[in-house]
Amino acid sequence: MEVPILRQGQYLIASIQSALTDADLSHLREALIAQVGRSRCRGVIVDVTALDVMDSFAVRTLRDIAHMARLRGAETVIVGIQPDVAFAMVQLGLTLKGVATVLDLEEGLAFLDGRTKERTLEVKPKRPSGRG
Amino acid sequence: MGDELRLTIAADVDVVEARQQGRALAAVAGFSSGEQTVIAAAISEIARNILMYAKKGEITLSLVQNGDRQGVSIIASDQGPGIPDIERAMQYGYSTSHGVGAGLPGAKRLMDEFDLKSVVGQGTTVTMRKWRRSI
Amino acid sequence: MNTKKGTTVMTRPSEGPGSGLTESSAGLLRELVAHLRQNRTQLREEWARRITRAELLTAMTEEEIFAEATAVYDNYVEALETGTFEALQAYSRRLSERIIPRGVETDEVVGIVLLLRDVLARSLFTKYQDNVEKLNRILDSYEPAANRIANTVAVGFVEERERIIRQQQEAIRELSTPVLQVRERLLILPIIGVIDPQRARQLTEQLLRAIRANRAKVVVIDVTGVAAMDSGVANHLVQTVEASRLLGATVIVTGLSPEIAQTLVTIGVDLSEMATVGDLQGGIEEAERLLADRAPPSPPMRGELPPETSR
Numbered sequence: 001m002e003v004p005i006l007r008q009g010q011y012l013i014a015s016i017q018s019a020l021t022d023a024d025l026s027h028l029r030e031a032l033i034a035q036v037g038r039s040r041c042r043g044v045i046v047d048v049t050a051l052d053v054m055d056s057f058a059v060r061t062l063r064d065i066a067h068m069a070r071l072r073g074a075e076t077v078i079v080g081i082q083p084d085v086a087f088a089m090v091q092l093g094l095t096l097k098g099v100a101t102v103l104d105l106e107e108g109l110a111f112l113d114g115r116t117k118e119r120t121l122e123v124k125p126k127r128p129s130g131r132g
Numbered sequence: 133m134g135d136e137l138r139l140t141i142a143a144d145v146d147v148v149e150a151r152q153q154g155r156a157l158a159a160v161a162g163f164s165s166g167e168q169t170v171i172a173a174a175i176s177e178i179a180r181n182i183l184m185y186a187k188k189g190e191i192t193l194s195l196v197q198n199g200d201r202q203g204v205s206i207i208a209s210d211q212g213p214g215i216p217d218i219e220r221a222m223q224y225g226y227s228t229s230h231g232v233g234a235g236l237p238g239a240k241r242l243m244d245e246f247d248l249k250s251v252v253g254q255g256t257t258v259t260m261r262k263w264r265r266s267i
Numbered sequence: 268m269n270t271k272k273g274t275t276v277m278t279r280p281s282e283g284p285g286s287g288l289t290e291s292s293a294g295l296l297r298e299l300v301a302h303l304r305q306n307r308t309q310l311r312e313e314w315a316r317r318i319t320r321a322e323l324l325t326a327m328t329e330e331e332i333f334a335e336a337t338a339v340y341d342n343y344v345e346a347l348e349t350g351t352f353e354a355l356q357a358y359s360r361r362l363s364e365r366i367i368p369r370g371v372e373t374d375e376v377v378g379i380v381l382l383l384r385d386v387l388a389r390s391l392f393t394k395y396q397d398n399v400e401k402l403n404r405i406l407d408s409y410e411p412a413a414n415r416i417a418n419t420v421a422v423g424f425v426e427e428r429e430r431i432i433r434q435q436q437e438a439i440r441e442l443s444t445p446v447l448q449v450r451e452r453l454l455i456l457p458i459i460g461v462i463d464p465q466r467a468r469q470l471t472e473q474l475l476r477a478i479r480a481n482r483a484k485v486v487v488i489d490v491t492g493v494a495a496m497d498s499g500v501a502n503h504l505v506q507t508v509e510a511s512r513l514l515g516a517t518v519i520v521t522g523l524s525p526e527i528a529q530t531l532v533t534i535g536v537d538l539s540e541m542a543t544v545g546d547l548q549g550g551i552e553e554a555e556r557l558l559a560d561r562a563p564p565s566p567p568m569r570g571e572l573p574p575e576t577s578r
Contacts, residue, residue, distance in 0.1 A: 019152065021144040022180070053151055053169055055176035056238055079515075083475035084169040086513040090506040092173055092238040095513070102515035103482055166472045265465055 003028045005035060011043040011112055012036065012074075013105070016050050025061040032065055036072045043112035044069045047105055049080030059094040066099040075115045076100065079108035136194035141208075142187070147179040150191050154206065157193050161202050162264055171204060171262055174242040177235045178208040178258050184235075186212020186255065196261060203244075203263040214252040222248065292408040299409055300348045302394060303387065311340045314379075314386045323378045326369045335362060336379075339420070343383060347412050352419050359423035367428055376424045380417045387413070446477040452484040453554050454516075457547075459492030467503040474507065478516045485554040486511055489547045491522030501536040508541050517557060518542065521550035 001024050006013045012035055014028060032044060046062060048054070054062075066076035077100040081089075089095070102111050137157065139150050154175040158168040175191065182189035189210030196205045215221045222237050236258070240246040243260040250256040303310065315336045318324055324332050338358065346355045363376075391409065395402035447455045456474055478486065488507070490496070496504075508518040520543045523531075531538060544550040 019148050021148055023144050052155070053172040053176060055151075055173050055180070056235060057176075057180060081513045082169075083472070083479050083510075083514065084166045086510040087166055087471055087475055087506075088169040088173045088242070089513060090509040091170060091242055092177075093241065094238075095509045101513045103479065107482075107515055164472070166468075265468075 003031075005031060007035075007039060007041070010041050010116065011045060011109070012039065012041050013045045013047065015047040015105075018050055019052070020058070022057050025058055029061050029065050029068070033068045033072065036069050036074045041074055042116045044074050044076040045105065045108040045112065046076065046078050047080045047108070048078060048085075049082070049104070051085060052082065054081070054085050054089055054094070056092065056094060059089060059096060063096060063099055075112060077102055077108045077111050079103065079105050136192055139191045139193070141179050141182045141189050141191055141210075144180075144183065147176055147183060150179045150193075151176045154193055154204070157195065158204055158262075161195055161204050163204075163262075167262070167264070170242045171206075174239040174260065174262075175206055177239040178206070178260070181235045181258075182208055182210045182212070185215075186210035188212075189255075198263070201263050203261050205259070205261045206243075207257065207259050209255065209257040211255040214254055214256055215248075215250040216252050218248060218250055292404075295405050295408045296347065296412070299391070299405055300344055302390070303344045303347070306390060307340065307344075310386060310390055311337055314340065314383050317382050317386060318379050321378060321382065323375045323382075324366075324371060326371055327366070335366075338362075339379075339383065343416055346416050346419075347409075350412070352415070355416060355419050356423055359420040360427055362420075363424045363427035367424075367431055373421070373425060373428065377417070377421045380420045384413045384417055446474055448477075448481050448483070449551070450558075452482060452558060453551075454478065454481060454483045454486045455489065455547075455551070456486060457489045457492065460494075462493060462496070462500045462503075464499060464503070467500055467507075471503070471507045471510065475510055475514060478511060478514045483516050485557050486516050486518045487547065487550040487554050488518055488520050489522045489550065490520065490527070491524075491547065493522075493524075493527070496527045496530065498534045498536055501531050501534070501538075505536065505538065505541065519544055519550045519553055519557075521545065521547045 001018055001020060003014050003016050003020070003024065006015070012032065014032055016028075020028070028046075032046075035041075036044060044065065046065060048062075051058070062078055066078075069076045078096065079102055081101060100111060100115075102108050137153055139153060140146060141150060151172040155168045155172040158171040163171065175193075179191055182191075189208060189212065192205075192207040192209075194205050196203045222240065236248065239258070239260060243262045245259075245261040247259045248256070249259075311333075315329070315333045318332055318336065319329060324335075327335070339362070342355045342358045346352055366376075388406070388409070391402065391405055395405060445457070447457075449455050454474070454477055456470070458470065462470070474486065474488075477483065488504070490504075504520070508520070511518045518541070520541055522545075523543060542553075544553050
C-alpha cells in the first residue's frame with residue numbers, strides 16, 4: 001500500500017490511508033527523505049489518523065523520518081495519533097521522545113508555520129540576505 | 133473454547149493480518165477498544181519477532197476462560213534458531229536486530245501473562261494471555 | 268453475568284445416589300413430592316417460624332417472610348419434581364433483586380435455604396421413622412436434589428449481589444472521574460480518592476478521548492485529593508502525561524502533597540518530564556500562559572533527541 005505524499009507550499013504531507021506493513025513503512029521513509037531533499041521543503045507532516053495500532057517498528061520508522069528530515073533541513077510533525085493508540089504506545093514504552101506530535105492536520109500546519117517562522121528569525125542575523 | 137485461529141507468519145503482511153485478527157478476537161471477548169489496541173500491538177511485536185529471527189512460524193489465537201474471567205490467549209511458535217540468552221532478550225531496549233528493543237519485553241508489558249520458552253537450534257514459543265477486567 | 272455457568276460448576280448431577288436406581292428413585296421422588304404437597308401448609312409455617320426464631324431476614328416483616336417462604340417452598344417442590352432449575356433460578360434472581368436493596372445478607376439467604384432443607388428432612392424422618400431402609404432411600408434421592416436447590420438459590424443471590432456491586436462501582440467510577448473543560452482547549456481533571464490500576468487506566472482512557480473531542484492543548488491534572496500513590500500509580504501518571512503529549516496536549520500536574528512527592532523521589536519514579544505546579548490555581552495560571560503563548564504555537568518538542576542523532 002503506497003502512501004500518497006502531497007506537497008503543500010513548503011511542506012510535504014504524507015497521509016497514511018490504511019494499515020501498513022513494515023515494507024510499506026520503510027518505503028514511506030525512503031520516499032519522504034528523498035522528496036525532502038529534492039523539493040527543499042521546510043516541513044513534513046505524517047498523518048497517522050488511519051492507523052489503529054502502532055508497534056515498535058512503526059514508531060521507530062516515524063522517529064527515523066523525523067531525525068533524517070531534520071538532518072536535511074525540515075521539521076517533522078506527526079499528526080492524528082488516536083487516543084487508544086497513544087495509550088498502547090506508552091504502555092509499550094514507545095513515547096516518540098524528541099518528535100513533535102499534535103492532534104490533527106490543522107494543528108500540524110499551524111505547528112510547522114510557527115516553527116519555520118521561529119527558525120527564519122533565528123537564522124537571519126547569521127546569514128546575510130545578499131548571499132547566493 | 134474450541135475455536136482457535138492458526139495463522140502462518142512468513143511475510144510482513146502476515147504480521148498485519150495477525151494483529152487484525154487478534155483485535156477482532158479481543159472484541160469478541162468483550163475487551164474495550166483501548167485493550168483491543170494493546171492486544172493488537174502485543175501480537176504485532178511477537179509476530180515481527182518470528183519474522184526477524186526465525187523467518188517463519190505460526191501464531192495461534194484463542195479465547196480462554198478462567199472461572200468467570202474471559203480472556204485471549206496468543207501463542208507464537210517457530211522452529212528458528214532459538215534465543216541463546218533469554219534474560220538479555222527480555223531486557224527492555226535490547227535488540228540484536230533493527231527493532232527498538234521493545235519487541236518481547238514490550239509485549240510482556242502489555243499482557244497479563246507472558247511465558248517464553250526457547251531452545252537453541254530448535255525454536256521459540258511465546259505464550260501470552262490477557263484477561264478482561266471484571267467491569 | 269453468566270448465571271448458568273456458575274450453577275453448573277457448583278452442582279454436579281454425579282452427586283446423585285448412583286445410576287442403578289433411576290427407576291425406583293423416580294418413584295421415591297414422586298412419593299416425596301406428594302408428601303411435601305400434602306403437608307404444604309404445616310411445613311411452610313414451621314419453616315417461617317424457624318426463620319424468625321433464627322433471627323434471619325430481620326429486615327423483613329413476618330407477612331413478607333411468609334409470602335416469600337410460600338413462593339420459595341413451591342418453587343422448591345417444583346424443582347424437586349421436575350429436576351429442572353430454570354424456574355427456581357429465575358425466581359431466586361427476582362427474590363434477590365427485591366431483598367438486596369433492603370439489606371438482606373448472603374448468610375441470611377444461605378441460612379433460610381438450609382433451614383428449609385432441614386425442616387423437610389425432619390418431616391421425612393418423622394414420616395418414615397418405622398422404615399429405616401426406605402428412609403435411607405428417600406434421603407438418597409432427596410439430599411442431592413436439596414443440595415442442588417440450596418446451591419442454586421445461594422449462587423443466584425450472590426450473582427445478583429455481584430451484579431449490583433459492579434453496577435455501583437461503575438457508577439461511582441464515572442462520577443469520580445470528571446474531565447472538565449474550563450475554557451477552550453483547557454481541560455481539568457481533578458482526581459479524588461484511591462487510585463487502583465483499574466481506575467487509573469479508565470482515567471487515562473477518558474482523558475485521552477476528552478483531549479481529542481475538545482481539541483485540548485493543555486490539561487491540568489490535580490491530585491490534591493489523592494491520599495497516597497505507589498510506584499504503579501505514579502508510573503501510570505507518567506504514562507498518562509506521555510500519551511497526552513502524543514495527542515499534542517501538555518499536562519501540568521498540581522497538588523502533589525509533600526508526602527507523595529517524597530515517596531515518588533524515594534522509589535525513583537522519573538518525573539523529570541512532568542510539569543508540576545504547587546496548587547490547582549497556580550496550575551490553571553500556568554495553563555493560561557501556555558495557551559496565550561500558542562499564537563504562534565509553542566513547540567511541544569521538549570524532550571531531548573535520542574543519543575543516536577547528533578544535534
